[in-house]
Amino acid sequence: MSPEALSELISTIAHSLVAVGKAGALTDDLVPPVAKLAVMRPKDRAHGDWASNAAMQLAKKAGMKPHDLAELFAAELAKAEGIASVEVAGPGFINITLDSASAAAVVDAVLDAGETYGKNDHLGGETLNLEFVSANPTGPIHIGGTRWAAVGDSMARVLEANGAKVVREYYFNDHGEQINRFAKSLVAAWAAAAGLGERGYCVETPCDGYKGAYINEIAARVSKEAERDGVSLAALQHADQGLNEKGEPLGEGDSEVREEFRKRAVPMMFDEIRKSMKDFRVRFDVWFHENSLYDSGKVGKAIEELKSRGDIYEKDGATWFESTKHGDDKDRVIIKSNGEFAYFAADIAYYWDKRHRSDNPADVAIYMLGADHHGYIGRMMAMCAAFGDKPGENMQILIGQLVNVMKDGKAVRMSKRAGNVVTIDDLVEAIGVDASRYSLARTDYNSPVDIDLNLLASHSNENPVYYVQYAHARSCNVDRNAAASGITREGADLALLDTTADGEVLAALAQWPSVLREAGDLRAPHRVAHYLEDLAATYHKWYNVERVVPMELTEPEAQGEQAEALRVAKAPEPARAAARLKLNDAVRTVIASGLDLLGVIAPEKM
Template identity: 85%
Template sequence: MSPEALSELISKIAHELVAAGKAGQLTDDLIPPVEKLVVMRPKDRAHGDWASNIAMQLAKKAGMKPRDLAEPFAAALAEDLGIKSVEVAGPGFINITLDSASAAAIVDAVLEAGPSFGRNAHLGGQTLNLEFVSANPTGPIHIGGTRWAAVGDSMARVLEANGAKVVREYYFNDHGEQINRFAKSLVAAWARDNNLGDRGYQTETPFDGYKGAYIDEIARRVEDEAKADGVDLTALQHEDQGLNADGEPVGESDSALREEFRKRAVPMMFTEIQKSMKDFKVNFDVWFHENSLYKDGEVDRAIAELRERGDIYEKDGATWFESTKHGDDKDRVIIKSNGEFAYFAADIAYYWNKRHRAQDPADVAIYMLGADHHGYIGRMMAMCAAFGDKPGENMVILIGQLVNVLKDGKAVRMSKRAGNVVTIDDLTEAVGVDAARYSLARSDYNSPLDIDLNLLASHTNDNPVYYVQYAHARSCNVDRNAAEAGIDAAKADLSLLDTAVDGEVLAALAQWPATVAQAGDLRAPHRVARYLEDLAAAYHKWYNVERVVPMELTEPESRQSEADREALEIAKNPSPERAAARLKLNDAVRTVIAAGLDLLGVSAPERM
């Protein structure tokens, strides 16, 4: 068991003791983050394998003596699989001795539960609406959205493994000025392609428009579709119908031509995005269209609800949400003086819809947003509070950081379709879905991420996904060899899993349930990946030292001491009972690795 795993276990126990009322006046918010809960090696290993001073850290906050607080910690730790004994020493140190003697309990628990081992129901009864990706339908999904696809789907799987009902949702931004700019860009591309500049058509891409080969491609597809439907694009009115008082185009379709491109191109992009997600092994339960909020009157109803609650006022001809009442830094316009809705109006209606829809209303609405949305948190949480909900509980906002794609140590911009960006299709074409998903999900989304294309395309142990998948493939190969050798797992004596490397693998297996729970509670699927890498490391080490299928010894006896010969004999030429025990341990590792990879949406190959 690693020190990181012990720190996480101790943190989990601390929160459980608070919930059970066994930690005095200690509260959850007073417990330090996991990274500050240090476990250390005792100076005298006779005192145990690891020691923790958490009781001394928290005793004052709990209003208890350190030794009195250490006792319930020690009792809870002693119940964990993989720990032999725990004792309280000195002023309140907790000394922990790991135990490989619990092999039977761990291995049998894994093999009996199969893929369900580690799953729990502690989030049962909750419906979590998890919205992620939600890229504008104005182009292919770029690398930032790709990261959210990998992290979001992995998070959904982890939350489901903890018993929650998860609704995966994609918010399709098909309303507003970004759609206008998309349509303008397409019209310009079409006019340019047909040499219509001298007939009064705008052929230059607007300064705030969209560029890339995909724009030309979509424009041609719209033209072909229109022709097939008998629509002559050149016969449609294309002059702007003027600007409003704020200098903005009137409506979404300020020309018949632009409206024709909009209504045909947006569904095309919608279909492309759906295909990209499916190819990336991400399946959404709900594809929600922003435009429906306006068509169905939900924006008006949500604003009316806030007005009834006393959080709406009129000023300077505009309608305002008094968000400062609920912690925001300033009030927000929701209906402009020209009568148009501000973008935030849809956000209000969308949250209200999530919480009150007829099917699967959300107990918790989780938003996964990009780094450029950090400024939205204040107004969103204020809106949550205004509806009578609890910010941070009914609404959770996760902000992801940027991704840099590197090749040969240099940043790359490799998309031919989308211009100067990397798209989801570019990445998967370069390294495959498994490597792409794993690399994007294995790091904390709160931190910027560099991914190396050369590394992810390599079949070496330096490639994290290959390292973990190879452990699974290797365990499958052990099974095949054991079957050929006639090794019978029914003959296993699991008490014979008594070597140091056995103990490391057993301790790692024992931490899987805690890892699943913590990844769910902290909404941190990267913990699953890091756990898998630790388990794979322990397994590869074990594989290189111990045999399941006996082999002939080739080392000359003259070069070995008697003790060395005996140890080598046990390692390389085990008894049928020991070989069967190792086979069961091997199978337990295979089971957990496959389950962990599944939580990340990554395949578990049987051969590599």
């Protein structure tokens, strides 16, 4: 019996107690929805298969002592089919022990549902716009963006498993000063390689520019592409030479050579980023360009919308958003006194666009931002409220913490292309996609994480992704051995799954639906990884003591506690062997499903 089924049974009992007048002042309208009636696994299995604090939840509303109300629940629960015993513990906990057949029913539930076991539609009807990674197109994806790629894609998969419609979105910051610095860095690299310093070109990387071998690579590619197209970069004017039509020195905004690099290099970086994401098994539905907000006039329209709502004012020649009206610590400039848009103006337009698109308008806009964006939360939520939306509901902001890459106990800077940072390609080259994605997704994004390259490149039980993948491969091997021995699932008697180890695996399988639901509601894909590790540990323990295929032990093998346990359980009767094979296959199904939600392969052999 699943926790959901128990919650429903407890809800039915609550309404029954109200109907017969035993539940004090409790009325039908005071009984919470089934989803709010907690059913959980006791920390100590001696306390039963499941526990509920429903009586403690409802006692105050009923005007009764929690223990007294729990006794009423216990008496009714004990009558239900599939429940072996019920006890009331402490101030009012209800501890429930299932009979073997009921506990084992989860096996058929898993095998019947296959990969859809645990998936639900409780977030159905909502369109969630999930924006993640969103690195500037000025270089390769660094390790922080790599973490968001792993977490964001896993979160999208988890939300979809809970019935939500998810629009995965990447926001290209291709407007503003960072693009100008990128272009200047490329021009300097090209000029240095071409020996153009004596012609007035700056051949040193600007102090606020971008460094790394990738700059030289992109500069060389732009030069080659321009030459192919018949464009002489050296013949173009740049900021340090030439006069405009009025005879005045050319300024930075008039740099033809810089513009040539910008228009050619930025798409090259877009292509690299797209390829890196695809290779990392991350897909996006929308690749949104910041520049499009300006080109389409959406920035101005969004500001006009706020003005119509009374949240825009003029001061000192600038245009301000009165964000303090909506909880921010200070008002924000959105148009500077020189007429240029402040960066926040694009944020305003971008949120408005997400919520009012003709195609897939977002009910909820989820932003996944780095730790350096923590100060943006106040102004973003104020802007959400100014548009008449609910902060924390229509707009949700998730802040990720830092990633440290370690080797031999020391932080490493191993990038060959990007200087002193670690990129997504560096990490994948070192430990592979599976280990990279799993290690980054298994830790709560609210916490810093250390990536141990030595550990994640090893094939040991200390490596969490190997540990889980090995459980799947081992379950596949059990299937192969069973087939070779003529053992099938025919004639299985699930009531024979009655050992302690059987019970631990059954209980773990029954938890998967609630884990998946919580992972979606809490925006916490790391809960999937933690569950998989617990399930794998339970399965490995079960494998070592309960046999599907008989094992013959030779004298050298018949040594130690493990050999003794294997000897005892080496030859189960056919009905028990078939039941264990079904249990094995149920574990394989859930592990494969869980790994898929994290974008990790479930191997059949290792």
